[in-house]
Amino acid sequence: MSVTPFVFHGCVDLKEMLPFEARDVRELLEQVGRVPVESLFCHTAAALLHRSALPTGYPNDFAHWTGVEMRDQRLAERLAAIDPFESRSLEQMRDELVATISDHLQHFPAPTPAVRAEPFRFFQAHLVPVPTGHQARTLKEFRDALAEVDVSALFYHLIEPRYRLSRGRGDFAEWVASAVDRPDVAERLAGIDPYSGSLERIRDRHLTVLTAALHAEPR
């Protein structure tokens, strides 16, 4: 039986500024309720594409801005806890963001921004998919290619389908389950927490699972 090869795609992304910005927490609440849902994706899950792998403190742009520019650590922590990878849809995540900020404002007055505070500027990302030239027909080829491809492939095959397009467990797990018939490995790949800080870290975790699976295979 011929195996459908896995064709690795990466992506280049361009950030477009939207005509929305917030100068304090109240305005943030207003704008989060109004901006296109694509923008919320850009500032949460897609922050993995733009953020450095270095420890910058907060995992999404809303928490980062609230903590750094508004100096409201309490709200920043609560926004950081909103996990875009657990929300069932981007609209649900919007609801969570709005509920969290609203609740916070009911209990605590909006802090006065520092004189030099930068406003929160809303963006949306345009992705241009690009084939990487790598493809795989076996689990070993898959592991080897995953180690070599541009890191944007992790975003394109994991984050984009799962969290923006609501498509299953992500392309890697789907292919491993169906094309090479390794549902056990697929399950472990699908279980990798994408909330681990960086795309390189996510790549490392996938490689660990795949290498362990290859070692366990009968020779």
Add this chain to the structure above:
Amino acid sequence: MTSTVSSARLDDYREVAPRGAVDLLLRLGERLRGRRLIHVSASRYQGQTIELLNRLVPILNALGIDAGWEVTIGTGDFEGIARIIGRALTGTEQVVTDAMLERLRAVCTENAKRLRLDADLVMVHDAAPLLLVEGRSGDTRWLWRYHHDLSSPQPQLWNVLRPVAQRYDAVVFSDARFAAPLSVPRFVIYPSVDPLSERNRDMGRAEQALHLDRLCVPRDKPFLLQVGPFHRSHDPLGVINAYRLVKKHHDVRLVLAGPPPSGPGDDVLAEVQEAAGHDPDVRIVALPPDPQTDMNALERSAAIVIHKPLVTGFGINVAAAMWKGKPVVGSLAGDIPNQVISGATGYTVETVEGAAFRIRHLLGNPELIGRMGAAGREHIRQHFLITRHLGDYLALLALLTK
């Protein structure tokens, strides 16, 4: 043949770019093969934009893009007017007369007839050629790439030029905080450093020593470095004061390097020299006309790089220092906070005292210097290299010329 030669040049970046990045660019180039992209600028000499185009245009051609670079021609008065308008757009009050604007328009109209602008995408760089778009025709898409700060342009001038900017299909800024409100799509593309340029290429210790000796910078103790013009806006006096606070605890030297003042103005070289007094550990270096290699040597030899302007544009010099594995103590001006991840790749500070405190902390914990320097280099590799910039331009071509 040209393609092979230039292709090899892109291959040279494999060792410095993130893994897989060069392959992705080659594939993206294949996808866009044959599309015609014309850059237009008012000069082919001087400036970071020009250096970027000098490197990018041949690589784009090697990738199969039909890339060209046109330069507007104007007389001396046009260049003077363009400089005034450039300053006014960045918010420095200037006298801009109707006659000046008419002259700008006339030169652009003349150039529009002369230049070869039949392309899928025309990318116009900065203010001088802005009005070329008034002659646009056909299916060509037009993009204005403004490299400076347009957040607070001189209002009377912007009232005239804003409708012109809105005749473009999109505008690209170097940072969100530099953007002006416009009704056309606005993208953000950060500047970049070229790791293979004279400014940033690898350089051995022996070669560094040669340059330091020539610049009369002794090599007997660690030194702090600021590279930048001797202008108040770069706060060299504040840097000297920070050094003095550090000097009480650490035996270091301070090197202030910059181009010699070109004429009367806001330069404070005399004050800097006076402030340095007779301290033999403060070295003031007037850089030669083409200082790229010297700056490379200085940055690679420094223990810590300071970049403390009060006002700046993007401040890509910070990335250049970080690429050399140096922690940077920088101000909050321009885009420095986006480059220096405070606490991870260096520190951002608001005051002289803050700079001194952070420098002392680094000198007192030398392992941090290495760790932050390495983290900074990796941060630049991921986000501020020319390979990323090339990908951004290819993405623009893909998005705007579908």
